[in-house]
Amino acid sequence: MTSRLIGKTPNRRSVIKGMAAGAGALALPSFFPGYSQAQSSEPIRLGFQLHRTGIGASYGRWYERTATAALNVLNEAGGINGRPVEILFEDDGTDPARGAEVFGKLATQSNCDVVFGALFSHVVVGTAPRAAELKVPYLVCSEGHHVASGMLNRWTLQPGITDVKSQVQSMAPWVTSTLGKKITMVFPDYAFGHDHRDFFTAAVAAQGGEVIKHIAIPPTETSFTRYFPQIPAETEVLYHVMVGPAVLTFVKELGEFYGSGTRPEIFGFIDSLEAVDIASPGLEFLEGTHFWEGHPRYKQADASEAEVFYRTAIGVDDNGASVTDPADVATYAHMFSAWETLFVIKAGMEASGYQGPADRQKLVEAIEAMTDFAEGNDHPQGAKTFNGKTHQAFGHQSISQVQGGKLIRVHQTSLEDGYYPDEVDYTSQSF
Amino acid sequence: MTLSTRIWALHLAVLAALLAGSVLLPAYHQTNVAKVMVLATYAMGYNIAFGYTGLLSLGHALFFGAGLYGAGLLVQHAGLPAGPALLAGILAGGAMAAAVGLLALRTQGVAFMIVTLMFAQAGYLTILYNTAWTRGEEGIVIAREARMLFGHDLSADLPRYLAAFALFAAGLVVKLWLVRSPTGRVMIALRENEERSRMLGYDPYARKLAALVISGLYAGAAGAAYGLLFGYVGASLASTQYSILPLLWVLLGGAGTVLGPLVGALSMFYLIDYSSAFTTASLLVVGVALVLLVLFAPRGILGTIRERWLKWLP
Amino acid sequence: MSFGPFLLLALMEGMVTSAVLALAAVGLSLVFGIMRVVNVAHGEFFMLGAVSAWFVSQWVPGPPAVAFAAALILCPLFVGAIAALADMVVLKRLNYEPEATIVATIGLLYILQQAALSFYGPDARPVPAPFNFRVQLPWFGYSGYKIAVVAASALVLLGVWRLLAKSRVGLIMRATQYDRETARAFGINVDRVYAGVFALGGGLAALAAVLIVPIQQAHYLMGTDPLLLSFIVVIIGGLGSLRGTVIAALLIGLSDGVISTFFAPTLAKIVATLLVALVLVFRPQGLFGRRAL
Known part of the structure; x- marks a missing residue:
């Protein structure tokens, strides 16, 4: 089947005629117009893997709103270690392959200190190997059991939401x-x-x-x-x-x-x-x-004061x-994880005296050292415990x-209802 | 300079430029280009079936997936080292193509498209059905310790880039040789006029099957390499989307051109990557690009260049 | 539940699936049969129909039945206009080349999906059915609207058949299908026929969507599955054979309904998919086609 879309493979005559025209056309086009490597170094930059398109888009939209609201609260209170914070949102199409690429882009191209925000398990699992390769902390908001099962790595943590198990x-x-x-x-x-x-x-x-x-x-x-x-x-x-x-x-x-x-x-x-x-x-x-x-x-x-504060900050009735828009219903049961994860990053950076990318490992160690999160504006969903060995948070369920x-x-369940024996000790793994 | 020298010089120059990328490219683009080279290998395989032999398949994800899972599951569950796993993946891709081809090649045109699409869909569902082994849509991570080839850590940027380059270079050289060989000429003849090549004494069925199997070997190699180089094996990589992508890359770069798949995969990747900088409507960018392409450069980038200027481009 | 009612439910569900399939496929079959165009964006026309039905249901006041009636008229017109535009601006200029139209309609698919995502949003939203009654059988309840969908799809198919077989428009379409050049020689404006057929195909997809959306939901990614299934139905039925399309829809709908009731559903899907492939391998012209595709 001959097609308009498949060019004719050249025969010898047309080839010889065309040879003169082709001389010198060997130069490859440049595909890499330089990104400006902005290094003003003042703000702390956090990357956010966002399900803006694809099957996760309903969640993505609310995760973006939640993270943006949390960011405003954070910056109004003075940022982290006295530095302002910014979040770079990048669409991963709810696709694991693109997720890994976006992670690389945020970490190496946009020089983000940390990347967080992914919800869908396949995006998390597809991205986590890249986090370990680049040695950049990856804080997921996914409720999957992949982190605590030991399937992922030392750089991947889930401090903002309880896992499905x-x-x-x-x-x-x-x-x-x-x-x-x-x-x-x-x-x-x-x-x-x-x-x-x-x-x-x-x-x-x-x-x-x-x-x-x-x-x-x-x-x-x-x-x-x-x-x-x-x-x-x-x-x-x-x-x-x-x-x-x-x-x-x-x-x-x-x-x-x-x-x-x-x-x-x-x-x-x-x-x-x-x-x-x-x-x-x-x-x-x-x-x-x-x-x-x-x-x-x-x-x-x-409802607690923190709960009311959180609702108002995001704009949820x-x-x-x-x-x-009362018809625009939030993904309320999950999106608190984006908020709380941001404040875990803040706590981790302050505990480790985080200065820049060289301190990424110290940040992971600081989060691993955490044991519990008190209920409050940073954790409006409620108190949680954090298991540094399995990198997993445990909260109350409703x-x-x-x-x-x-x-x-x-x-409402107690925290103890959700405990199970550790399946992994990430702290024994190398960075 | 003879024609042959010129052709080889061009392709070797492209390879040399890619090799130079291993030291010149910034880290982010190095990983991207490594991925593009693996995907371009997949697309080169697709091009052998579609661009040169005229077989428009919508089921190549099955062959890519066979390589991906053939290698990935053996590493994960049988502890096979990367080298043998890669080989197993290549063979799985070829064997799957042979099995599908034996049946599907009894049909032509639209029926061939649908039959290959259906087989690939069955393969995708099989991956989900065996979630106990494959973890279904969530997928599995290939442990870092297992991603070692001849003592090189494939999870590190440079060895990964070089491994992807080696795969792509081998694929390119074989393909260039193939399409300029008598076998390749028969493939093109089949594409242009099947009846005539039959009368000249060639068996179209056998020739097409051979082309499809070669195509499947490429796809299997790319799939296996993808799992080992990027550490992730998941069902989305074997979904319908991954059957349509190589078709798009090939058409964008130029169907029936040796370098077209690389150009197509590279342009598509950076089109999506850069579009996110100025719009959140990334699907729109891709859609408009495809429509414009087919309206104004229907033979793809290299196909158009060949038509206008470089008539000798293979 | 005992075997009898179980089978009854499976058959009823199978009939609904068949109706949905036939409705979604008839437009594709028409376009495919007359223009020889594989319209990959067909599923997106379906999606647009559903999404625009949601907008209509928001704008039109009064009981749901009024909005539903308005949607039945407005949505197919709206989507048909988009289809006609796509035909005139893009497809005509490609001379309806098979591969070129596939790529162009893939491009169209992305454009329409993004438009829906931007203007409608990522959520699945319900559209109320024009009436709500449940048929309460001794063993289980069943949606009355679903039964109405089966009847409506029969009416739509009958209408399309009459249009093709009995009307002057149908005669012109069939003449164009039979031989484009001769039709042109007889003074038929082939360009207009093609634009009209493409619009009709898009409009039928939208009509199907308006009928179906009350039992599913409007969502910007909902076009993919109908597309795949419609293709299968059209190909199995035989190219351009309306009768074949209907019978294939019945066959696939009923067997899917029944098989997956009694076996592990994912396994049943695998088997059904392979069966479709094998039917085509051994009968490439489809069940009712006269010639190979």
Whole structure:
């Protein structure tokens, strides 16, 4: 098939005719117009790997707003070590290959001291090797178990959000004691879903409950009704977690399936409805069901001063939506990690007397030496402990119930609920 | 200067310039160009099938993925050293291409596109299905200790650049030799007029299969090298997007030109990289660039240069 | 749930999938059949239809049914106009070369995705259905609107078939499909026919999206899956065969619905994908095509 797009391979005659014309055209074009290597050295520059496009874009937009708000608070309070701070946002397309490239760009081209902000696990895993190669601290906001599992490296830390293993483990006692002991799980059929499956199943068994059915849904699926009949009739609790653009369809179809008939208790991860208004048409059936929330979306009656401060700083109303557009619902359960991670960087830089890139290793060591974060404006989601060996933070988790179209917290886990034996000691690894 | 000398001089000059990049390029661009050379090797393989033999496949991610996972899983789970793993990856790419080709080459044109697309999609889903081994979309990190080739640490900038260069140089020289050899001439003849080459006594099926397998070997080599050089093996690298990318690189650089894949991959990479400096609408930049390209330089950068000025460019 | 109701649900879901597939594919089939153009941006026309339906639902006051009716008219016109523009500005100038149009429509795909991301945003948003009733069967509940989608898609397909087979416009289209040069010699303005067909294809994608968006959500990346599936349906059905497209949609929709109900879903997807590939390998002209592609 000859095509307009494939040039004719030259025959000998045309070649000889063209030879004269071609002489001297061997010079390669220069692809590298020099970047200005601005080294004013005054501000501390932090790189932010941003999911601006791709499947993480809903999260990315709010992560950018959160980090920007946190930055303003930080700078108004005098910056870090008396120096102003700036954040450079760079789009990674929610793609692991581009993530590693963006990391390199921020670290070597823009001379950022530290890079943080990534949420999606595959971006984190794809980028972490680059962080170790360049010896630049990489602080992820991902809730994946990849950091604490020992899969990554000394330069990658997760001080701003609890990992999924700890989250689900701390939920299990409440779920089995309050909702029921026979559980069916619905989850996406890839690594993120498998982590939920493995950790929650084990945690439930430890509580004397049983996961009676696993329903793994292919990630390319856009319609879910046909999977619901697989839910065994004796199920007492339906546990669901979904991510991606089709999540709302999933929840709505679940509602259609059960309708007004009898149904098991429903416990979901808010990931299934992050950035989605609970009051959307078709979600009425969620009334009375329960959700895990990393951070309660609706302002609770007992909200702390720090919580109110945080909400106001970003511009989020009491319902967890933008103050300028009530239809613009935040990714509230996760985005606090961008805020808190920035203040961990601040604390780490101040503890290590951070001066410049030469002190990056000291910064990592200073963060590893941290043990707990007190609740306050720096940590509005609540108090946390930090395990320097596994590079992982552990915080309180919320279980909320949909009451009157709002998520009301009915249980908060203790920090101890989420502890598990260390799987790695990064401090024994070389830099 | 004879034609042959001129052609070899040009390509060796390009290789020399790339080699010089190992000392001249700043750190950031050194890593980028290393990556571009690996991806350009993939695109050169694609060009052998598409640009020279006329096989428009939408399933090359399967061959790239075979190399990536063939090498990556063996390193990760069987503790194979990088050298043998690289070889295994190359063979996996070729074997996958042979298996797909045996079936898919019974079809032509749009049906060939869809069949290859479907096979690649099945491969992608297979990676997800075996999450226990592959960690699915999250992927796996190839441990640094395993990324050693002949005593050189592939995670360090210079050895990585040189390894990528060696791969690209070998691919380029073989390709240049191939397309100017009698075998290459038959491939081009198949592209231009399959019936006529059949009447001249060539077996189109066997020839196309051979071209596809060579293409698969390139893709496998690039995939295996990607995992070992950049330390990450994940399902997104075997998704449909990675079938379309080499097509774009080849078309941008110039289909049916030996250096086109390099030019295409390099331009595309820096187009995306620089666009983020002045706009957040990076997809728009890529989209507009493609439309303009196809309207005003349909034969790609080098294809247009060949048409206007350098008629002898292979 | 016992076997009988289980199978019933699988079949109902399969019918809905088939309807969605056929709706999404019919525009592509038309463009493909008449213009011989592989429109990679077809899925984005679908996405634009859904996204613009969301805008209409925000702007038009009153009950959802009113906004829905407005969207049914406005969205296909809007998307059809964009398609016609794309045809006149880009595709015509490429002379509808297969590879060139593929690249150009990939470019178009990125442009449309970015436009949606910039003006509509990254969130998935629901569009209310014109009516909400649930059919409560003894074993499970089912959305009444989904059943309406099946009926609507039958109507749309019937309409397209009538347009092609019975109207003067259809005659001109078929003449152009049969032999472009002769059609031109008979005074048919081929350029206008092509722009019209491309607009019709885009409009049909948008119409499909307006019908489907209440059971899915509008999202800027939602065009990818329909694109892939529509392609499969069109190719399996046979190039330019409307009947083939419908039967292929039924075949794939029902088998997907049923297979993945009884087997590990991801494995079922792998098997189904390979089956599609093998059908084409051994019958490259598709099930109802007269000649190889």
